[in-house]
Every structure is written in C-alpha cells, then in structure tokens.
Amino acid sequence: MILEAAMLQVKEGMIEEFERVFRQASEIISSMKGYISHELQRCIEVEGKYLLLVKWETLEDHTVGFRESKEYQEWKKLLHHFYDPFPTVEHFDQIRL
Template sequence: MITEHALLPVIAGMEEEFMAAFEQARPLISATDGYLGLQLSRSIETPNHFLLLVSWESVEAHTIGFRGSANYLEWKRLLHRFYEPFPVVEHFQALEHLSADRLG
C-alpha cells in the first residue's frame, strides 16, 4: 500500500465551493481499481489549505489507472481551477519496521 499526499492550496474565498466540488469528484476516484480510501483534512491555521491523503494498492494504480482514465479528466474539470499554486503530489510508503514506540 502507498499513500498519495497532496497539500491543496485553494484560492482564498473559494473553500466552500471547493468542498462541494470535491464531494462531486469523490466517486470518480473511488471507482478506480487499486483505490483503497481517502481522507481530506482542512488546515486550522490556514483554512484555505487542505491535505488530501489517498491510499492506493500501488503508485501505478494512481499514476496510470486513475490519471489515465476518463474519470480523471472529469476530476480535473471539477477541481483543478481551485488551486493556486498547483499542488505537488508525492507518494509515500510506510516503513513498517519502525514502530511508533521507537519514534519518540
């Protein structure tokens, strides 16, 4: 499993419209093979910043499966107009051998 991480800088004043559009877009990503789930969080300190974490079976499920689909074109149409600047997307893999009690 990998986690897609994207900090979404939404244009100030468009937060409510973005959240409504995101709810329309959610089924588009969840229909993708290899999609495992997502979490969208809103910054307390900077309310126009959102953190999107998406769990995928593999990087390819996201980069080829979703981004190569017609659903991604609709995702872009619904959401990409809200970002300034455009978000950086990275993929992370958990380091299973590091337990929480050894991190602090």
C-alpha cells in the same frame, strides 16, 4: 499500499464551493481500480489549505490507472481550477516497524 499526499491551496473565496465539489469528485476517485481510501483534512492555521491523502494498492494504480483515465479528466475539470499554486503530489511507502 502506497499513500499519495497532496497539499492543496484553494483560492480565496472558493472554500465552500471547493468542499461541495470535492464531495462530488470523491465518487470518481473511489470508483477507480486500486483505490483503497481517501481523506481530506482542512488546515487549522492557514485558511484554504488542505491535505489530501489517498491510499492506493500500487503506485501505478494512481499514476497510470487513474491519471491516464477518462475519469481523471472529469476530476481535473471539477477540481483543478480551485488551486493556486497547483499542488505538488508525492507518494509514500509505509515503513513496517
């Protein structure tokens, strides 16, 4: 399992619209091959800051399967105009303790 983590900074005045549209976009990502789950967390200290966590079966399910799909183009169209700056996305592999 791979954890995708993205820190999202939503432009001022767009928070309510972003959360509404993100609910719609959630249907897109959750339909993708290799998708396990996702959650969106709102920062308490910084207005407009969110943490998106997505669990994928493999790295390629995100970087190739999702990012190179027609569904990703719809995801981009729905969400990318909300961000400033554009988010950095990182991937993590769980350490078994």
